[in-house]
Amino acid sequence: MKKEKPLNMKIDDLLKQVLKDDLPPESESRMRRHFAQFRKKFEQPDQQSRTNVRWQWAHWVLRKEVLALSSIIMVVLGVIMHMNVQRSALAETVLMLRTSVSVSDQVRHTGSMECSVQVPTRDGQFLAYSIQWISPNMTRVDVQKANEIDKTLWISKEDIFIADHIKNVMHKVKGVEQIKDPLFQPVMEFLSPVELAERMYRRWQIKQYKPLAEQERGSFTFKDPNHIGKSLLEMIVDLNTYLPLSIKKFLPGPTIVSEEETLVMQLHFTWNKPVSPQIMTPKIKKRSLDA
Amino acid sequence: MFDEKTIYKQLIAPVESQMMRSIWRIVRHPELAEDTLQEALIIIWKKRERICCHPNPHALILKICLNAAYDSLRKRARFRKQQNSSLLHKLQSPSETTVSQALERKKTEDEIFKAIGRLPKRQAVAILMRIIQDQPYDVIAQTLGCSETTARIHVSRGRARLSQWLSHLHTSPLLEVSK
Numbered sequence: 001m002k003k004e005k006p007l008n009m010k011i012d013d014l015l016k017q018v019l020k021d022d023l024p025p026e027s028e029s030r031m032r033r034h035f036a037q038f039r040k041k042f043e044q045p046d047q048q049s050r051t052n053v054r055w056q057w058a059h060w061v062l063r064k065e066v067l068a069l070s071s072i073i074m075v076v077l078g079v080i081m082h083m084n085v086q087r088s089a090l091a092e093t094v095l096m097l098r099t100s101v102s103v104s105d106q107v108r109h110t111g112s113m114e115c116s117v118q119v120p121t122r123d124g125q126f127l128a129y130s131i132q133w134i135s136p137n138m139t140r141v142d143v144q145k146a147n148e149i150d151k152t153l154w155i156s157k158e159d160i161f162i163a164d165h166i167k168n169v170m171h172k173v174k175g176v177e178q179i180k181d182p183l184f185q186p187v188m189e190f191l192s193p194v195e196l197a198e199r200m201y202r203r204w205q206i207k208q209y210k211p212l213a214e215q216e217r218g219s220f221t222f223k224d225p226n227h228i229g230k231s232l233l234e235m236i237v238d239l240n241t242y243l244p245l246s247i248k249k250f251l252p253g254p255t256i257v258s259e260e261e262t263l264v265m266q267l268h269f270t271w272n273k274p275v276s277p278q279i280m281t282p283k284i285k286k287r288s289l290d291a
Numbered sequence: 292m293f294d295e296k297t298i299y300k301q302l303i304a305p306v307e308s309q310m311m312r313s314i315w316r317i318v319r320h321p322e323l324a325e326d327t328l329q330e331a332l333i334i335i336w337k338k339r340e341r342i343c344c345h346p347n348p349h350a351l352i353l354k355i356c357l358n359a360a361y362d363s364l365r366k367r368a369r370f371r372k373q374q375n376s377s378l379l380h381k382l383q384s385p386s387e388t389t390v391s392q393a394l395e396r397k398k399t400e401d402e403i404f405k406a407i408g409r410l411p412k413r414q415a416v417a418i419l420m421r422i423i424q425d426q427p428y429d430v431i432a433q434t435l436g437c438s439e440t441t442a443r444i445h446v447s448r449g450r451a452r453l454s455q456w457l458s459h460l461h462t463s464p465l466l467e468v469s470k
Contacts, residue, residue, distance in 0.1 A: 011454045015422050018403045023315040031311045
């Protein structure tokens with residue numbers, strides 16, 4: 001070892017004097033107690049290891065790789081569940097109710113409605129109706145036979161008129177309840193979007209809902225418990241707009257509704273198409289004179 | 292080697308006394324010394340595996356103590372007032388007969404501690420290892436994780452700085468009194 005320089009010796013002496021080894025006995029005993037406490041931790045390895053195992057387990061669970069793997073598993077399970085055709089009854093009910101509410105809500109907020117109705121008659125012909133409705137609550141219903149309008153019903157806030165184009169007469173009716181003409185009765189529940197929404201919401205009971213994924217459409221089956229014979233209704237809705245495209249009304253059958261059931265009415269809807277308000281003005285079409 | 296009981300028995304127990312004394316010689320305040328020891332023990336516990344693998348684990352443990360003591364030294368200003376109160380006891384020691392001598396001695400000590408605290412950490416630790424623990428340069432180098440030359444440079448630069456800052460104390464009554 002090299003000899004230290006005299007100047008270094010001086011500073012070393014100075015430091016050694018100031019940093020002298022004079023640990024008081026009280027401090028020494030207190031510091032020894034700290035060592036004893038520290039040593040105890042080593043002497044209780046079981047407890048320590050148990051704690052360590054618990055924390056190591058928690059640490060392992062929270063590792064990024066484990067979290068990433070569990071996320072992937074959850075995504076895969078989600079996809080499998082989504083693709084599974086047999087979905088849970090609860091999920092289907094929720095979907096059915098959510099779609100129903102969406103349709104009812106959209107129908108209430110439309111600006112215009114055009115509906116062509118076909119009702120088969122006993123002689124194998126069709127009775128055709130054309131319902132036109134524009135906001136705020138103006139309705140026109142034309143009853144057609146053999147491509148000729150026989151009767152027209154106008155409903156507005158102020159008045160209700162019925163025109164018989166064959167007899168060339170028009171009369172005023174006080175209220176919707178006073179419309180007793182049996183010719184208009186089949187379409188009374190489709191006179192306005194609000195009426196349709198109310199039926200969906202309050203009167204008809206949802207039996208079934210099937211999404212028709214390939215056409216972005218859905219199919220509702222309703223039961224009308226108040227109707228004579230408790231008719232069934234099949235409504236096809238556009239899942240882009242949540243507006244009805246068509247309704248078919250059937251007499252109840254022993255099985256699920258199908259084309260083979262007795263069709264009593266068929267409706268096709270066009271929504272939010274511009275309709276001239278002029279057609280809402282009651283006017284007799286002088287068919288007999290023209291003829 | 293990593294059995295915890297063995298770690299304590301073989302590594303810490305043999306240097307318990309040196310650990311306490313190293314800390315005390317720098318901190319020189321009972322409560323602060325206890326706190327410093329606690330901190331040093333926590334660091335030793337955290338680094339126990341590294342200590343086990345070290346070629347000179349005892350030196351490393353003592354170096355950890357010096358590190359902790361150096362950190363405490365920098366915080367020591369807070370305790371200076373309390374230390375002044377204990378000065379009255381020192382007055383009664385047979386070697387210091389007058390108040391002025393005691394105050395002079397206290398002032399000198401404060402200046403030296405302040406100077407050590409002003410040194411960069413590695414220089415301070417290197418010089419303390421050399422002076423307090425009488426460690427050879429190769430051990431200082433091992434514990435600081437540097438070459439022996441670098442360790443020598445740390446010690447030499449530390450000394451040079453302290454000599455410069457404390458040049459006026461070379462003829463201090465502290466030295467004379469103790470002689």
